[in-house]
Amino acid sequence: MRQILLVLVTLHISLSIFSQTIENPLAAKDIKGQQKWVDSIYNSMTLAEKVGQLYMVQVMSNQDQDAKNKIVELIRTHHIGGLIYSLGGPVRQAKLNNELQALSKVPLLIGMDAEWGLSMRLDSTYAFPWNMTLGAIKDNHLIEQTGKQIGEHCKRLGVHFNFAPVVDINTNPLNPIIGNRSFGEDRDNVTEKALAFMKGMQSAGVLANAKHFPGHGDTDQDSHKTLPTINFNKKRIDSIELYPYKKLITKGLSSVMVAHLKVPSLEPSGYPSSLSKHITTDILKETLGFKGLIFTDALTMKGAADFKEVGAIDLAAFKAGNDVMLMSEDVAVGISKIIEAYNNGEISEARLELSVKKILQAKYKVGLNNYEPVGLNDLPADLNRLKDDILYEELLENAITIVKNEARLVPLRQLEEKTIAYVKMGDDDGSVFLNELKKYTKVHHIEATMLDELKAKLQDYNTVVIGLHRSNQSPWKPYQFSEEELTWLYEIARTHKVILDVFVKPYVLSDLATIENIESIVVSYQNSKIAQEKSAQLIFGAIDAKGSLPVSIGTYFKVGDGIQNNAIQRLSYTVPERVGMDSKKLKKIDSLVLKAINGKMTPGIQLLVARKGKVIYNKSFGKHTYSGTQAVTFDDVYDVASLTKILATLPLLMELEEQGEVTLDTKLSKILPSYKKSNKSNITLKAMLSHYARLKPWEPFYAHTLDSVTKRPSEKYYRTERSERFNIEVAQNLYLRSDYPDSIQKIIKDSELLNKLQYRYSDFPYYILKKYIENYYDRTLDFLVQEHFYKSLGANYTMYNPYHKISNKKIVPTEVDDYYRFQEVHGYVHDMGAAMQNGIGGHAGIFSNANDVAKIMQMFLQKGYYGGKNYFKPETIDKFNTCYFCNKGNRRGIGFDKPQLDEDGPTCGCVSLNSFGHSGFTGTYAWADPEEEIVYVFLANRTYPIASHNLLLKENIRTDIQRLIYEAIID
Template sequence: MIFTTAFNSYSQNTKNPLLSEDIELQQKWVDSIYGSMTLSEKVGQLYMVQVMSNQDEANKEKISQIIKDYCIGGIIYSNGGPYRQAKLNNELQELSKVPMLVGMDAEWGLSMRLDSTYAFPWNMTLGAIKDNKLIEQTGRQIGEHCKRLGVHFNFAPVVDINTNPLNPIIGNRSFGEGRENVTNKALAFMNGMQSAGVLANAKHFPGHGDTDQDSHKTLPTINFTEKRIDSVELYPYKKLIKEGLSSVMVAHLNVPSLESKPGYPSSLSKYIVTDILKERLDFQGLIFTDALTMKGASDFSETGAIDLAAFMAGNDVMLMSEDVGLGISKITNAYNNGEISEERLALSVKKVLQAKYKVGLHNYQPIQLENLSQDLNRLKDDALYEVLMESAITIVKNENDILPLRQLETKSIAYVELGDDSGSTFFNELKKYAKVHAISADSLSQLKGKLQPYNTVIVGFHRSNDNPWKSYKFSEAEIDWIEEISKTHTIILDVFVKPYALAELKSIDNIASIVISYQNSEIAQQKSAQIVFGALPSQGRLPVSIGDHFLMYSGISTNALKRLSYTIPERAGMSSEKLKKIDSIANYAVKKKMTPGIQLLIARSGKVIYNKNFGKHTYEGKEEVGFDDIYDVASLTKILATLPLTMELEEQGIISLDSKLSELLLEYGDSNKANITVKEMLSHYARLRPWEPFYYKTLDSITKKPDAKYYRSSRSDAFEVEVARNLFLRTDYQDSIPEIIKDSELLSKLKYRYSDFPYYILKKFIEEHYDRTLEQLVQSHFYESLGANYTMYNPYHNISSKKIVPTEIDDYYRNQKVHGYVHDMGAAMQGGIGGHAGVFSNANDVAKIMQMYLQKGYYGGKRYLKPETIDKFNTCYYCESDNRRGIGFDKPQLGDAGPTCGCISMTSFGHSGFTGTYAWADPEEEIVYIFLANRTYPNAGKNLLLRENIRTEIQRLIYEAIEE
């Protein structure tokens, strides 16, 4: 049979990819081994037998006997675990006269076959990435894993061009449907893997991408012309062969245009294997059959005969023969009968031996078992996986630029989970950015009713990520639900499956935005949520077309909005190993009862790289600290609430740093504080007293309990200031506190002295200026748009007490557990809304505000404050007077003692709180550090956190963890 019309001559005078740099030594070794073998042993080198490390002893013994009896050339590992495989491999290699080649299907990593090993994204996901250097790095790291486990051949990359969406066996295993994209990705993957010393294998020749049948179960037919196959299916092979591809796997396919025998598998076709692959494509590397036990081949001929037919067709290695002994006998007899020449046998056997030399089997070393698990699951693998998903996730529709989500204060967001797998990681990540409620329903009508309060609905479609063959389609009901709710709501549809799922939708007209996240891994879910909210840009491009909806290479780029993202330390130049020391200190603090619990967060360069919780809400309770639990942040309120509002007013020219109190509040005109300026006051350089126990004057002089003259157990117009549960202060006492402050004596000497009074004074001015409460102002000006939805005054009004960490068992004023109410007595007497205290928050929200400061007043696509304003307030104006403070912000110590570790830049700023809280930002290292605790529970007592420098010691370790 002759096919010449459609095929050009592909000969590139390619170099044998199996040759080593030391060709002479290699050839000497190959000739020596070949010359020492019997005919049967030579033929045995043509076989690679399947082994599973989780097999029973009987099967293990069977494989051992095959190795000893037939001198097989290699083994291909399948199911099992890495340690078991390594141990078994060492045992089996000891049995072999010539060390065996070890192969594996590790297309997306060893986890394709083994438990407890790393899974990189599938090829379809990688196909969405524009930067092929990332694909090369993926091949490199998979190669490193293979090599560590003693694997010499990885049967990857798949170079099938998946032009058929219904393909049941390739699909996600393909880089896509574009021949250029598939070729470039495969080449990058090949180069990366072979640079690690592991030989690549392109499969499934001549092309398994455009079929709707599975060759494991039947013999699929490829019904295309020679010209089409040449221009599409063979395109990747041409380039990879030219660039040094080590091996090719030939598929079991029926290709009528290339093989005239009806139903004759491509793996047995001399024309396909020899004439096209070896001669026209000039391929000199190893040629493997696909598994000979697959139905596409095994149904064709009698046992053993197929092995001979495959070898006669031009294959070098018979993969997973049904009967190795019978196959070897058939080939040996053919050799003895003159059907196979010595030259033909030597060609294949010596290629096998060349491959063995190239991968180092001439100097075989057993696999080291020590640290195997750690070496196969590295931080660098996590880092790469994150980058890959960030680069792959694709926005294919984005009406009115809804993504990334902005103006969070205008959004009421619901999350609807579809599919049969978990989307909890996605939902939890969404909640880091905004208030998002999960909505579930049993019927469409129920769903529509529950969604009425929301104007934005994020629909996550989650199906199993176990392997690329799992079902990816919507149910009919899910299709109807999406169509109906998209008519009445702004819908963001995020699919965590392969793109073809979207082809099932009846219409996408009403869907505002569509995101393809490709896989349902935890990292895919995290990164997709970060892209939705603009913590990361979107970069991906569709590797396939989707019905009539989207063309191949579609994709909408979006820019990041400078919101915090979440990643591992190494991606921000930090060491995970060194940061583990922080765990020890935090656990020590909890164990020694310095505080019942801790929330701890570290961010660098806009990336949260450490976010952990320790301990419980209380020593006696069972409630462990959670990420969405909130703490009374005490004096952090100063920089989280009062200061940003003050900075706004200064920008607007309403006040200046030189404004005097007599100019802000008329009643100060005749006071001893009339000429104190904002700058002096907020620098704690104004002779103001540190604080005043306002509550003390409202206690009964004898019982020391709240005096009935001032308090009631129930609310009324005359007693409406709620200071604690069932305890209400006289309404008119609100006027007394400012009067006491105004009339208070000044300190005798001007020096740095920390005081709460400035924040009482500013609170009064700000509220009078706007005629709104401080709580209302800071929510509408900052928290709502920042997505700081866990930050609030008086949380008992808004959230479950189970999410609020108690602060103290008060036996001196309120005589109850302070839980959900502000700890600070002065703030409590202002209805929980103080300028100096009263805010509750979690570490994540506090970090957002500190990051906004660090980014010179910009966050989430919005400018809150001007850079010059941040600089103006983050300045120490009285350093020469031994006063380290900025305007509102605390600053690093000037001498030996102070609020930081002493290892931090002088441009850094932050604050600490009486309850054990601490927030600090360093512009030079771009670090934000948040420490929240309730060290005051059950009583304030001795501040052991401060005494043992727990917070600043952790800060020191943060800086030690910076990698040079």
């Protein structure tokens, strides 16, 4: 005992100067006005009213009338000082709070346990990530902003005290009650995070509360069920557990919550810390110099309530030095015990005055001297703000941590070499993660009930993403692997490259007996929607990897570990404001799209907008057909018509130009000797692809194959069954003669040139280039674009002839053909000339979805770079994105369409002259603007059911949407 007292005295002396420099954190800016108000209220109170101020009582806005009546009684009869809310809803809470405040003579001090914001308590979802997640973030400005925005939530709801931040240093992986609530195990990191959080929240006018003093981090017991023991010596506690408090107290910490803990080295009597004068007064108040409010933890908790008889615990807590009694087992009895002790001389007036006046100071500081009820208008919207969604995204982007990454497997590159499967483990949903993965390349969800079945199904895959998904409902939910899951994990890792992504707290990795065969391990911390989305984006290199572990994990990983990866410029997905766009203005697009659909301009639409490499608008509208029930979804594919020119033929030509096989001045006679004696012999690629070569715009090749009498496909050219002689499938059960593509090429070669040299759009260049490219490689165009571009880009929804590859349910039909094929064109290319080339045209034939088209356009926008690969040199992109005949009134680039030179043209007239794109006959449109870094993709089937119906063009729907996009720019 003598040694203990000596250490305490020494500690007190050594920090005496420290304590003398601490300012009163409850002091308002108007300190004179505050003191006047506090003295006036205090002097007007009876003894019972003063003691009543010491109590904060738990309230739930969804409680029954009997429970509410009890609270009303405590306010009216016992003059309690405050309420602590939990559970319910925001509007209910605000209404109840206004009602209860109106009953109180002195406005009530309102508190909440809103460690992660208010939404968990109010709407069953967390507003912000857990502290363990925040602990992985290196940028403490983000933590400060989190505290500020949580403070704004609290203030809006009439909450004055948030019982946060938790400053417990969690050095025990088995801690059942702290865990995810702690910023981690490193005292400096915890302190910096807590300080930033406190600073942000208090800047919003809401008072912070550091808990649980002296430190609840290193215990494997739950203080709700028992009295945990912190069994360390004073030196250890002083250097670890008390460390954050020392720092925060000097920076204006408003309050501290004292835990229900047994700390023998600080309180040898066995009293809980909440009832210990040594801990609460001698150490916290005198040694550390803390002058703010001191709260007990809930007095109904096992460790406290079981220690003394009812009511006596309240008195013991007050005598120990606490100012506020939280959630007393019996407020009336507790108050009577304190009054009795006061009357008996056990409690002095000075002692009572100290606590009550601190409570009143806090009330003044939060504005209760001028109390106003909580406004109910727009309350839910004010608690679910866009800025909160943005911050949540930023927090997860900065937190997700790569802890192992052999051979730099993450981010996934060379997608053309990857066959990827996703295997879900855990008992919670992982569909958001899977769907986000699918945005980047083909990923199959593999399920099985038995290990052998799973292994068999995985044989065709070389890369497996395993996601462990457990409930995000509460930070205390189970998070471990099951024994079966561990067995399956080890077996998969034995034969495959594995990316293990755990959407739980990092301690789960302690379950692993070995990590030898697991190439990459990602810790995503939580299973929220945003965590799943951002983790998938990180795996594919759309965002940087920035996080570091806030805790150590067994022998594998140490606190601070984290592999930093730079993004490889794949598209990511976010909200408009993060790239300088106004989401409210972008919503105007919805109205215009619905106008188009309701006006029968097209049955459905896919629409995507990206800026600065981030997709900010990606929606599907309408149905596949007007009369059908199939709604348009993200992964449906459209016939993109002439977008094929810039999505397929042009990049293959650009590649050949870059390799020196051709130049823009190369003549047709050089690339196709058959043209030497033709009238097109001297036409250059530059002129031809600029639509400035006197070529006919179009030829109805199909018309030459119709019966002159019936106007239906002639038996001379068609059969209803495939054979060697008739093997070009132009539609279902309709096969064109195999040699007819040669006839098409001859018709083009022998066609007359237009009389006048002027801009005239023509499909002919792409028939010609298809023949050249296929001759050069001795492979078909569909094979070439897949191997050269689409597979590595992850454009797995982009293809020719989709009816061979995917379900017709995922293909949007284009027309009910009553002039050539006499059937619904569904899965087959709409363009007749492309159909007559077995669906593989240089000018048409590609099917895709908006997301894939955006990838290709983004690659162009990024000067040929995408996903870690340089497809083209920047100068190649510039060369083709140049208008060489603008001085002749021709706006076109090489293959690319360009903005109009006068009033009429392909754009809204609001894009930069450096922008480029193309449109398609079926109603499609893709445009990229390097100056504003915008990609805009519009896919439709305006040709359904009849192609002559073109209100979409007449009403300028696509370009009017483009105008709305530019009007939404706010930076």
